[in-house]
Amino acid sequence: MMAAVLAASALSAVIIAHPQPFAWEVACTRWIQRQDWLYLPLAAISRPGDSVLAQGGLLLLICGLLARRGWQREARTLAWVGVGGFLLNVALKALVGRARPTGEVVQLYVAARGWSFPSGHVMFYTAFYGGLAGFARRRLAPGIERAAITALCATLIGLVGLSRVFLGAHWPTDVAAGYGYGLAWLLATGAALWQPPPQSPAGHPAESALRA
Numbered sequence: 001m002m003a004a005v006l007a008a009s010a011l012s013a014v015i016i017a018h019p020q021p022f023a024w025e026v027a028c029t030r031w032i033q034r035q036d037w038l039y040l041p042l043a044a045i046s047r048p049g050d051s052v053l054a055q056g057g058l059l060l061l062i063c064g065l066l067a068r069r070g071w072q073r074e075a076r077t078l079a080w081v082g083v084g085g086f087l088l089n090v091a092l093k094a095l096v097g098r099a100r101p102t103g104e105v106v107q108l109y110v111a112a113r114g115w116s117f118p119s120g121h122v123m124f125y126t127a128f129y130g131g132l133a134g135f136a137r138r139r140l141a142p143g144i145e146r147a148a149i150t151a152l153c154a155t156l157i158g159l160v161g162l163s164r165v166f167l168g169a170h171w172p173t174d175v176a177a178g179y180g181y182g183l184a185w186l187l188a189t190g191a192a193l194w195q196p197p198p199q200s201p202a203g204h205p206a207e208s209a210l211r212a
Helices: 002-017 023-033 036-049 052-068 072-096 120-139 144-166 172-189 207-211
Strands: none
Touching (some): 002 072, 023 144, 023 172, 036 144, 052 120, 072 120, 072 172, 120 144, 120 172
16 A cells, blocks of 8 residues: 555656656557547446546445445445545645646547546546455355456456546546555555454354345
8 A cells, every 4th residue: 555655646746846748648648549449448438437426326326235235334435435535536636736638739539627637537446446346356255246346347447547548538647646546545445345344242243244
């Protein structure tokens, strides 16, 4: 966790001192955007994070399903991972105040608003879906359900950064900081998602774990 915090904080300091995109970021973005075949899959990857309502709806749905199956503690933890990560991202964007890419420099496939650094999509996906993947890997029995949840979360996390650069919403350094801060927030607040359930005084798993 400390390594992620330090790396993201150092990158933040660099961007505060040099808010304009680096030449390599512009070149990298233009090269990625020349791969036209990426548009449909990357737009689909980015879609769930395009609005606060969509993010909130997914959060409520997933956490509600966990709670209904008896994982109330894990549902509360995952909800805080998502909501807290979103609020932290808002604060970091206001602190750094970096402008988003413009149409004079790169192609804009989306009309993103607000500050650019760090990427909110990347930070939320890393924290929330990373927490869900950690829960699935450690708390679900081996099988199709665990494999499907893990694979979906890994795909979303792994490709969302590329999608935000391709769509012209963020610079690569915005994405890198989003991964760093998202991972740090998840590790700081989401341990209950992958740790063993609490034990009762008699030494048996807690009632909620038994129900699950």
